[in-house]
Amino acid sequence: MCQVEEDYNGLECNQEKIPVPTKCMKCKEGTAVLIIRVNDAFCRSCFKEYFIHKFRAMLGKNRVIFPQEKVLLAVSGGAASCSMLSQVQEGLSREAPKKFRFVPGIIYIDDGGACGRSAEERQRSNALLKSIFTETGFTYFIVSLEQVFSLPTSVLVPGTSDPDPSNPSYKQAVDQYIKEKQTLTEENVASAVAQLSIADSAYSPERKLALERLFSSMKTLTAKEDMLQTLRSVFSKLLYSFCFYFLSFLSIQRLTESFVTNLQSDFPSTVSTIYRTSEKLHTVMPPQSQTAEPASKCLLCHCTLDTKVDKASAFHATLVSEQLSQIKLQDSSLDAPAQSAEQCCTEGQGCGPGGCCSSNRLPSHQDLKMLLCYSCRLTIKDMVSLRKAPHSWVQSLRVLHSSNSFYDVVDDMASQQFHM
């Protein structure tokens, strides 16, 4: 059952009873109020300093934010994001020379519509958050999740992981940036504002990735530290995440959260090890070569499609299993779209409402699957009906139907499933 263990240091199970220290390990004077990691006791003020230091260290390490830049803080109302907001407030209010030099804004996404919350509950939460955000004095946006479907797709531009070789050092970049800002004229202001738009590709890919990492910087602090800090912070009212809170078995996310938290208590280096492992992995699929065509993107999450993989793979195995367990059904569903599309389109007849040429044609699960990555396929598998699929999906399918590539995709899928 056991694997060979190269290094036991991080995996020693914390089973022996360690005597609880009473004095702070840092200042040696204050009374210890909490224990971090294995046996590090901190008093109130030393813990606060330690926490602030960790936060600022992560900001400094990433070197992404330039002075006077606008930084959007994604606040969910949970412990972690409220801690982050509190830290930003503190960092901006300090008189010390190392005061934060960026301009924060807040965005809160109300996902109550997806979680089945009533309109009154949503209004209450929104009002509470509004009062909290107003107190901070920062610009804030409260938007609802459903608004995403009315956004134009041009808003989302996929990033790449190519490092920009001409990127100067951070210090030089900051100096240059400040110089540019000082010589801004009115004409330049418009283009400078345009540069802040997400869709602008003048942002180097490295900076884009670093921005993503910045927002997840709170993950370096464990849940326990988060919670303790939040309890001391301005926001004493915590908004808990709305769905799936009480029972960890209702969602994979909750289950994973409780698994990691429980493991952390026995093996104190769990969270940091997982984080370090993730640092060594690519978050986006690296480009195969400079001359290769850009890979297709998933319709839902806009990540590179990972469904064109080797025959000897887990994905191939799932297709085989599906086929072998219901062989008759698979036959008819796969052939139908291709045949009916060919027939009515070549004969020059309109196929009426709901037909493949009609703009009202509803996407079927099978059609949609071809445009989705592995994980998004699992997501739509749970969907009861595609009747309320976003308009942009139907449009993408129509575009695909009309181009030759649709038939290539259908043929490809057919050969994957039948010729093994």
Add this chain to the structure above:
Amino acid sequence: MPVQCSNCVQRRAVLKRPKTGHSLCKDCFFWAFEEEIHQTIVSAGLFNRGETVAIGASGGKDSTVLAHVMKVLNERYGYGLSLLLLSVDEGITGYRDDSLETVKRNQQQYELPLKIVSYEELYGWTMDAIVKQVGLKNNCTFCGVFRRQALDRGAMMLKVDKICTGHNADDVAETVLMNVLRGDIARLCRCTSISTASDGEGAIPRCKPLKYAYEKEIVLYAYFKKLDYFSTECIYSPNAYRGHARAFLKDLESIRPSSIIDVIHSGETLSIKEGVKMPVQGTCSRCGYISSQALCKSCVLLEGLNRGLPKLGIGKHHRLHGKILAQEPLTEQEEKKLKPVDF
């Protein structure tokens, strides 16, 4: 309300496939299960015609099902392989001797030749003796390392071309999760390979034909086929770290049954960033076995046992490898760290 089999529609369904959730009758399930393994073997090109393949047989459900299915598929599709059973006797009284009886019965039932190699003859140590010296905490390390080498040595003695083991989808998924939890990047990118690389010299390539078969389905198959297998846990397995990953995976499976394959898919599509330090494969200076260090793990562990310093293989002591190779005695301070712990 009886449910009809979703494949043949004629017969009544007797089980629900854990993998896909479809209801199948017995025969359709057997056929689907065997066919999936056949597709795995063919699409990954695991074997070539005329090869001799050793099946790692412990008497447990995985290796019994593997032996049975390999025999069936070899005949049905004419792979042209000569199959034999290879078993390892770790010397665990009350556990291994019982499971070996099962393997001997399998030999009769499947009419396959059987070879048993033991830790006693290979290393001069049984697991019972090792546990007496090491204790109950790190004994799985010794067993796993020694067994891996024992399988290779047995296979070399028999002059086989390939080894196949009964690792199933649950095992592979657990390994992926474990390697993420331990931060073992090197193993993370190797553990989802269906077969090990064969590079001329060195160990005989080994593969996992059951890599995409769910453990639950293996149990169902063995049960419905009434196969003879041994189903007790090893008496020395303590709270192994793998148990945490296993419990998590089982919980994941209860929420979404495809999770097991999904984790394997993630493991297969992971890509490591450039510049991450990876170990280089070399050979052991003492025994010539594959190793990324000067001495292979097996030699280090054995040296530790023979010198009465059982913690020598546990943790990182690469600096001491040189001393061990040169047969030099260790300093008192070094010895103190490596002595067995009182338990």
